[in-house]
Amino acid sequence: MSDLQAAVAAGVLGAEDGYRSLLQATVEVARAIFSARASSVFMLDDERDELVFEAVAGEGASELIGRGFPSSTGIAGWVLVTRQPLVVDDVTADTRFSQEAAESTGYVPKSVMAVPLLVEERALGVLEVLDRRADARVTLAEVDLLGLFANQAAIALDLLQRGRRARAAFEGRGELASLARVAARIESGEGPQRDAALQLLSALERLVGP
Amino acid sequence: MGVTAHESYEEELPAWSLPADARDRIRLPVEWPDRVTREWAWGGSTGAGVRVCILDSGVELDHPLVGPVQRSVAVVRGDEGLRVVENDEGDLCGHGTACAGIVRALAPDCELASARVLGAGYTGGGEILLAGLEWAIEEGFQIVNMSLSTTKRNYVERLHELADRAYFRRTMLVASAHNMPVESFPWRFASVISVGSHEDPDPHTYYYNPSPPVEFFARGVDLDVAWLDGASLRCTGNSFATPHIAGICALVLAKHPELTPFQLKSVLSLTAANVGAAA
Numbered sequence: 001m002s003d004l005q006a007a008v009a010a011g012v013l014g015a016e017d018g019y020r021s022l023l024q025a026t027v028e029v030a031r032a033i034f035s036a037r038a039s040s041v042f043m044l045d046d047e048r049d050e051l052v053f054e055a056v057a058g059e060g061a062s063e064l065i066g067r068g069f070p071s072s073t074g075i076a077g078w079v080l081v082t083r084q085p086l087v088v089d090d091v092t093a094d095t096r097f098s099q100e101a102a103e104s105t106g107y108v109p110k111s112v113m114a115v116p117l118l119v120e121e122r123a124l125g126v127l128e129v130l131d132r133r134a135d136a137r138v139t140l141a142e143v144d145l146l147g148l149f150a151n152q153a154a155i156a157l158d159l160l161q162r163g164r165r166a167r168a169a170f171e172g173r174g175e176l177a178s179l180a181r182v183a184a185r186i187e188s189g190e191g192p193q194r195d196a197a198l199q200l201l202s203a204l205e206r207l208v209g210p
Numbered sequence: 211m212g213v214t215a216h217e218s219y220e221e222e223l224p225a226w227s228l229p230a231d232a233r234d235r236i237r238l239p240v241e242w243p244d245r246v247t248r249e250w251a252w253g254g255s256t257g258a259g260v261r262v263c264i265l266d267s268g269v270e271l272d273h274p275l276v277g278p279v280q281r282s283v284a285v286v287r288g289d290e291g292l293r294v295v296e297n298d299e300g301d302l303c304g305h306g307t308a309c310a311g312i313v314r315a316l317a318p319d320c321e322l323a324s325a326r327v328l329g330a331g332y333t334g335g336g337e338i339l340l341a342g343l344e345w346a347i348e349e350g351f352q353i354v355n356m357s358l359s360t361t362k363r364n365y366v367e368r369l370h371e372l373a374d375r376a377y378f379r380r381t382m383l384v385a386s387a388h389n390m391p392v393e394s395f396p397w398r399f400a401s402v403i404s405v406g407s408h409e410d411p412d413p414h415t416y417y418y419n420p421s422p423p424v425e426f427f428a429r430g431v432d433l434d435v436a437w438l439d440g441a442s443l444r445c446t447g448n449s450f451a452t453p454h455i456a457g458i459c460a461l462v463l464a465k466h467p468e469l470t471p472f473q474l475k476s477v478l479s480l481t482a483a484n485v486g487a488a489a
Contacts, residue, residue: 072329078303081267081328082358083394084386087446094304094437118392121361137432138446140409147390 016167019160020055026153027057027127033145035133037109040064041117041153042076043125043161051076051126054157059107059130067105075112076126083123085115085147087138113138115146117154124161127153240468246480248414252461257317260460260467263351264313264453265342266306266358268297269324275311275436276322284326285342292341294325302329304438308445309357309453311436316413316457320464323351328358336365340372343383347376352463355456356385356402357449359394369396377401382471384456386448387424398423403459403475407431407451416455418482426478428454 023041031039038058042051050068072081079086088094089111109130117125127150132142169179186197228236243250261280269279284297301307301324310322327335327342339360346354354376360369373396376383385397387406397404404423407430408415417427430451437443455478462477463469469477479485 072303074303078267078305081303082305082449083361083388084357084359084449085390085447086449089432089444089446091443093441093443094439115390118361118390118394120392121363123361140407140431143407143446144389151391 016160016163019156019163022156023055023153023160024057026149026156027055030127030129030146030149030153031057033149034113034129034142036129037131038107039127039129041125041127041157043157044071044080044123051080054125054160060105064105075114076128079114079116079126080123083116083118085113085143085150087111087113087143089138110134113142113146115143115150117150117157119154119158124154124157238468240466240473245486246477248481251477251481252458252465255317255461255465257320257457257460257464260317260320260353260463261323261351262313262317262320262353262355262456262460263323263325263346263349264306264310264355265325265327265339265346266301266309266355267303267328268299268301268306268326269310269322270301270304270307270436270438270440271298273307273311273436273440275314275442276307277314277318278322279310279324280321281323282326283324283345285338285345287338292337294341294345297324297326299326301438302326305357305449307438308435308443308450309355309456311442312413312433312450312453313355313457313460316454317460317464320457320460323349336360336362340365340368343369343372343376347372347379347381350379351381353456353459354381354383355453356383356396357452359386359388359397361392361394363393366395370399372396373399373401377471380470382459382474384452384459386452389448401471403455403478405448405452405455407446407448413454414458415483416458416478417484418479425475426455426482427451428458430454 027039027041040053041055043054045052045068048068049071051071052066052068053064056064071077075086075088091109091112111131113129113132115127116123117127186194189197269276269282271279271282282297283294285292286295306324314322325342325346327339373383383402385402385404387397387404388394389406396402404425406424406427408417408427409431410429413429419425419427428451430448431446432444433450434442435445435450459474462474
């Protein structure tokens, strides 16, 4: 393994763990601030068109990570497609939702606060807070607070996704895999072949523009 | 006599100047009262005859809180691009039904239509949103409820053009404001009515915001909205404040069909709970 590969590997692999911890910390704090039973972050998986549990605090925490459901159904799906935060206070009145939740997570919440995770112009997923403290009706201040958490979670999710893409490239699974392999070979090459490769690379750089 | 949207748009007038003999043609003899009150603006109105389009996830047909839906279409992607087709699938996620129910509650006799631009596989469908909005403008709806927004910058210019076209053709776009730290549209445009939430329980209470981009606040906290399968749910969100203003616009236009979007906005501001005599 070249020095470049080793450096990239250390950065990429370490970064993913760090970003995952940041995301987990965000849902833990969201759960604590709202005195809620659970809080989760769902990431939109474009290829599967699913929302996937990426971080969970509280109820169902350990077994839900990685589980997904269709991206445009349920409360999270509604929030994702409309880009608008939503608070529902009596979810159990929606039998369809309750049944789906019970089947997929084994836990049926009474109330759900959900907010889209937006970075620049992309919707990356949804943050949910389930069964916040029951002693007060929801206020706009709470919705704004949820928006602030969403901003933080969105940044963490974005970093996590970037880390994964870099890792996929490094490990030869993603579409940038060949680029990563070429970089590694240039790094480990020597003599005229390496010089020629570097010239070709700078020509390519000029071709694709600044 | 007021002119309708299509007449005013299609008339081949030299629109950019006013010759002396043309003055009579643009007379708008609205009988404005000394003071514009809620009673004058929409007292006794049921929204009868006003055509409102819900641009959303579809509307559940036969929902008891929504009542009759005169037209239901969906924008779909086919081999030859996007098409607007009749939609008999109703609502895919419940959002459009919730919005339709709120408009219906405020304006029981308005005509409701649904154009589905959100739903299964529609995530990020900016083109679909634009196509649906264009359809609604061409159809000449007086009010289009948009409890949604896009964050895609490459659609902003076309969305802006459509919002202005709607404004000049007497289609009032009523759009949800986004209280999150991102840029989204169309609610930021001056040619739409943008709506955020207040915490009062009265569906007829609205506030004018002198510090835009959010121009009005309406009921959006802790209210019962129509949900899928004939149900209702207690919800909070700007998505629900928006159809409150759309419904009140329907009340005003039923009573004063001659009002342009510019005048309608003015009437709303003059009758807001925090403005002038009403404050």
